[in-house]
Amino acid sequence: MKHLIKFILIYIFIANNLSAQTNSNAEKKIDSLFSNYNSKTAGVAVGIVKDGKLIYKKGYGTANLEYDIPITPKTIFNVGSVSKQFTTFSIYLLERQGKISLNDDVRKYIPELPVYEKTITIKHLCSHTSGLKDQWALLTLAGWRMDDVITPEQVMKIATKQKELNFLPGSQFKYSNTGFSLLAEIVKRVSGKSFGEFAKENIFNPLGMENTLIYDDNEKIVKNRAYSYGNENGLYSKRNLNSSSVGPTNVYTTVEDLSKWTANFENPTVGDVDFINHFNERTSLDNGEPAILAVSDGETIYHAKGQFMRNYKGLNVYNHTGSDAGFKSYLGRFQDNKLSIILLSNDESFASYKSGMAIAEFYLSDKFKKRAPKTEPEKKVEEKPKYISTTNLKDFVGQFENTELSSVFNVKVIDGKLAMTHNRLSDVVLTEVEKDKFTGLITFSVEVSFQRNKKNEITGLSITNFGATNVKFIKLK
Known part of the structure; x- marks a missing residue:
C-alpha cells in the first residue's frame, strides 16, 4: 500500500512538473510572438484559460501612445464582433425566460420594419440568414464615414427604410451586422431596459465581469480603456471610434473578464449545461442545411450563435474575431480541451486569427492532427482578354x-x-x-x-x- 501511495505521489509530481514545463515553454513562445510590441507601439493583451482558470495573462505594448500608458490584463478594449455572442446569448436568455420565441416574426417587436415577401424571424437575425443589408455597407453609401458619430437610433432609421433584401430570409448565409442591431433593440423593447443594463444584470454581474460594459454612449468616460491606432510607414495615427451602435459591436472588456465568460461555457453559472449545449449548436438555413461561412484547408467553418465553429486539425474550436476602428480581437474556445485563447489589441494591423491559432499550436501541438498535403490537379487558368472600352x-x-x-x-x-x-x-x-x-x-x-x-x-x-x-x-x- 505504501508503495502504491508513493507511486501515485511521484506520478502526480511528474505530471504537474511536465504541465508547468509545457506552460513555461508556451509562455516563452508567446513572449517571442509579441516581441515587437514595446513602449513606443500599440500592442495586445493576452489571456490563456485552462480548465476554467486564467493561467496566463500579460500585456504587450501601449494602451495610450499620447500618455505612455502600458497595456495590462486590466486594460479595457472594444472587442468588435466578438460582441455578437453576448447579443445572441441575451436573446437566448429571453427565450429561456419565456418572453420570446426564436421563431417569432421580427415585426412583432419592430413593427416599423417593411413587410417583406417572406417573414424574417429572430432565428434569422441570430444566424446571419435574414437577408438584411449590412448597416455599415448602407451607411457608407449614404455618405457616412466610419469615424462619424453613429447611434443605435440612426442605424434603426436606415435599416427600417430598406424595402429590398439581399436574398429571401432563411435561404442563404451572409454576414449582416444589421441583424444584431435589431436583436439588441428587441432585448431593449422586451425587457424594458437598455441592452447594456440587461447584459449587466443577466450576464456581466453574475459572472463577476466588473470591467465589462456595453458602450452605448460615445461620450461616456471609461477608465483604463485603450485607444486604437493605425501604422503607416512606422508612424502611428489615431483610429477614432465615435460609434455607440450596439449589438454587432461595442462590448468593452478585459482579458480577465473574458476569462470568466469562457469559463461559463465549461462550468455554467449563467444558464446550465443544456442551455450552453443549445447555444453552441450550429445554426441552419430554413431547408435544414447548415449555415456555412467558408471552407478553409478542407475544413468547413459553420456558424453557431455569434460564433464560428470548425474542426481544426482534429479538434473542435469555437471562435470569432473582432475589428472596429483600429481595435482587433480574437476569442477562441477549444471546449473539449478546456482551453481558451483571448487576444485584445489596439493595433489596426494585428493579425488576430493568425496569432490566436499560433498560440493554440503552443498548447495543443501534440493533439493536433497533421493535414494531408493537397493533391489538387493543376488547373489551367485561362486569361480573359483585357476589356477595351468603346463607351463614351x-x-x-x-x-x-x-x-x-x-x-x-x-x-x-x-x-x-x-x-x-x-x-x-x-x-x-x-x-x-x-x-x-x-x-x-x-x-x-x-x-x-x-x-x-x-x-x-x-x-x-x-x-x-x-x-x-x-x-x-x-x-x-
Whole structure:
C-alpha cells in the first residue's frame, strides 16, 4: 500500500512538473510572438484559460501612445464582433425566460420594419440568414464615414427604410451586422431596459465581469480603456471610434473578464449545461442545411450563435474575431480541451486569427492532427482578354438618388476618368471592367452597374459591396 501511495505521489509530481514545463515553454513562445510590441507601439493583451482558470495573462505594448500608458490584463478594449455572442446569448436568455420565441416574426417587436415577401424571424437575425443589408455597407453609401458619430437610433432609421433584401430570409448565409442591431433593440423593447443594463444584470454581474460594459454612449468616460491606432510607414495615427451602435459591436472588456465568460461555457453559472449545449449548436438555413461561412484547408467553418465553429486539425474550436476602428480581437474556445485563447489589441494591423491559432499550436501541438498535403490537379487558368472600352464616358454623366438612404451621387468625367462625387465623401474614381460595369472604393470596394432603357439611355445605377447587393439609385438628371 505504501508503495502504491508513493507511486501515485511521484506520478502526480511528474505530471504537474511536465504541465508547468509545457506552460513555461508556451509562455516563452508567446513572449517571442509579441516581441515587437514595446513602449513606443500599440500592442495586445493576452489571456490563456485552462480548465476554467486564467493561467496566463500579460500585456504587450501601449494602451495610450499620447500618455505612455502600458497595456495590462486590466486594460479595457472594444472587442468588435466578438460582441455578437453576448447579443445572441441575451436573446437566448429571453427565450429561456419565456418572453420570446426564436421563431417569432421580427415585426412583432419592430413593427416599423417593411413587410417583406417572406417573414424574417429572430432565428434569422441570430444566424446571419435574414437577408438584411449590412448597416455599415448602407451607411457608407449614404455618405457616412466610419469615424462619424453613429447611434443605435440612426442605424434603426436606415435599416427600417430598406424595402429590398439581399436574398429571401432563411435561404442563404451572409454576414449582416444589421441583424444584431435589431436583436439588441428587441432585448431593449422586451425587457424594458437598455441592452447594456440587461447584459449587466443577466450576464456581466453574475459572472463577476466588473470591467465589462456595453458602450452605448460615445461620450461616456471609461477608465483604463485603450485607444486604437493605425501604422503607416512606422508612424502611428489615431483610429477614432465615435460609434455607440450596439449589438454587432461595442462590448468593452478585459482579458480577465473574458476569462470568466469562457469559463461559463465549461462550468455554467449563467444558464446550465443544456442551455450552453443549445447555444453552441450550429445554426441552419430554413431547408435544414447548415449555415456555412467558408471552407478553409478542407475544413468547413459553420456558424453557431455569434460564433464560428470548425474542426481544426482534429479538434473542435469555437471562435470569432473582432475589428472596429483600429481595435482587433480574437476569442477562441477549444471546449473539449478546456482551453481558451483571448487576444485584445489596439493595433489596426494585428493579425488576430493568425496569432490566436499560433498560440493554440503552443498548447495543443501534440493533439493536433497533421493535414494531408493537397493533391489538387493543376488547373489551367485561362486569361480573359483585357476589356477595351468603346463607351463614351459622357453617357454616364448625371445625378443619381436613393431616397431610402437620402443619398445623391453625381457622376462626372474628371481628368478623362469617370468619377462619382458626394457631398460628404471623397471623389470616387471608377474603373470600367465590362460594358456598363465599373469598380471603385466607397470606404469598401464597390461594383457599380448602370442601367439603360430601350432607347439605350442611362436611367439608373446600382451599387453592390460586401454587405449590400444592388442598392438602386435612380437618375434625376
